[in-house]
Amino acid sequence: MPIQRRKFIAAVGGGALASIAGCSGTDGGGQSEGGSSAGVTGETLTLTTTTSTYDTGLLDAIHSDFEEMYGVTVDAVAQGTGAALESARNGDSDVVMVHARGLEDEFMQNGYGINRRDLMFNDFVIVGPENDPAGIQGMESATEALTTIAESEAAFVSRGDNSGTHTKELNLWEAAGTDPGGEWYQEIGGGMGEALNNANQQGAYTLSDRGTFISQRSEIDLTILVQGPIEGGPEILSNPYGVMAVNPGVHDNANYDLAMAYIGWITSPGAQDAISNYEMNGEQLFFPEAVSEDPNFQQYVPEGWSSDSSEE
């Protein structure tokens, strides 16, 4: 008996040691040999963003360039629009990337966010079953399409989670002058993937960002019925992304230097090219916006702000 026990313990102990030795990968790119930027090397930048942005895989694809350049680590936390901004408001992140202009404006107005830049855009599409019960295929007005769906009471799935996509959806209903409600309108309180799955199973319509739709296309039988601006559809379906640094005047622990380095990098021609080259299932997902010959002052201030209307 004692001999059996000794062998067993040796086996368990050896196995444990071996797996721990194999498992401890480096904790991010802190030890890389990139050029050193004195002062930030070895630090970690905390970026909060939305789940749909993160789930496209874009950030994981391009961040290593930035990490090597500065010898730092980027912790990308996918939380959802509201939570991403809330974390930044609390000082738990250094830089925030979302696609909800109204909320970004509020964030800036309250002093939490500074140095905003337009980053990139893609668009939303209205998808549904191929047999298109409400007959919205090819419509050029998103609001008209939604009104038609409401009138024919065709099944529609809403994310119902106050995400950027959900906010856009609600704005569309408001612009259409229709208040959605009834058995045909289902709020699931979930992510884009779940919403698409749900719509797929029921043969329902839903509003989706193009990126998530593309990545799931092979697994669902829905098709794009109303295009977004990327393919010539209405501007109202555009989905612009912005990036902002957390104001060190409000949170002195915010890693402002590194946040600015990040914003500088991601709006630079090199990174913007990388963004436009990023593909999923053979399609480009994002269209860069930061690099432009023409001035774009509106990206720095809340929409509609002008020095004449300021309260100071």
Add this chain to the structure above:
Amino acid sequence: MVRLSNATHAYGDETVIENLTLSIDPGEVVAIIGPSGVGKTTVLRILALFLSPTEGSVTFDGRDVWSLSEDERLKLRRRIGMVFQEASLFDATVARNVEYGLRVRESWTDRLRDELWSVVGSNGTPAAVTESLDLVGLADKLDQEARSLSGGEAQRVSFARALAYDPSYLLLDEPTSDLDPRNTDLIEDAVLEAKDRGIGVGVATHDMHQAERIADRIAVILGDGIAEFGPAEQVFENPTDERTAKFVSGELVY
């Protein structure tokens, strides 16, 4: 060696024992007899230095036990062994049970080393353990699980456990009341062996015949707390108290 002088113990308002004087010397067996519930266990707990009498004193080798520091008292306590009516063995092998007393008296570093060795493989059994088990006739059961023993065997192991660390005196609380005659014999033999080694033994029992068989001196405790304490023949044949005589002859029924 250990001596109770005019000891009284009360739980709140209830006086359990009153004005008792008895002692146990090395190499003798003292039987503490009396009807059930009269306070024999209390007396043993006081002798084990676990309970302090509400009045009176307890001395060990002349030192007043309850005026010492807790550490000093612990040192004295560790020279005492005790066996209860129920064996109360640990859920482990017989060897580990008997070893316990030796283990807790080791320094922490030694203990740690021994524990680690016993996990990895079997280190030998200390001689003291085999000897004590020999005394009670159970040396062949070293590696058996304690819980699988019969009642009599368990009580014998309990005895060996208390003996293993060579105590100055042993206290036994009704050790054989639940046992059959054979196991009772074995225990009584072991008691006499211990006495021969110079260990003082105090045995609480309500069995007169047992007292007759093994005791050198007897303390009789009756309901109203009065004790008679003297050599065995004297207590049996020529007691100073009437009630003692009646109790001893079985007349007094409590």
Add this chain to the structure above:
Amino acid sequence: MPLEQVVQLFPALADLPFREGYIRSIIYVSLYVSVTAVTLSTLFSLPVAMLMGFTDFPGKGLVKSVINTGMGFPSVVVGLLVLFAVSNQGPLGPLELIFTKEAMIMSQFVLATPPITAISLAAISGVSENVRDAARVLGGTRLDVALVVIKEARYGIATAILAGFGRAISEVGSVLIVGGNITGSDGISKTRTLTTAIQLEARQGRYDTAMVLGAVLLALVLTVNAIVVRLGDEGAMR
């Protein structure tokens, strides 16, 4: 296990964002966080259980209520509470624990302690007073007696620890909130566990992949249980 063969067996794995090292790293994070939390919790819970079992103290009834309530406390709420504590705005803000494994260990500590304490208490209460008396009388200090009690109750305590571990490793609500589900761009997880990885796959509708990760988690839990039971049997055979 060569990754290519595994991917052939489970095509759903091809959908994972990373390959080499990714699954290993999320297993590592899951185990590191849960094992540490359960170990710390055991070191805390056993003395508490012994106090509760053998002594009386003012407020004992209150402690008992807290433990019993804690058994059913939703993990996401614990996550929120820990978030309030470790957030930059919270009392532990200066320690910069938000989005770290340490914060995850904190929340799993809170989740595992009630079951470990309650089940250990039940086991410890079952140890007869005679055994404790015997340990004392044979020369044991209070610490010796405590160790004897633990050894006597060892099977119940093992059950308690397994229950705590089960609760910790399978929860997703709290580690998601305080950890942030972070994986480096090199595919090595920083705060992503098996459960939060499952959540990530599920929210994107990749249910097949989620199920595979679920199977990995199940296998892990079964393995841990099997090891503990085996060690227990070895003990019984001694």
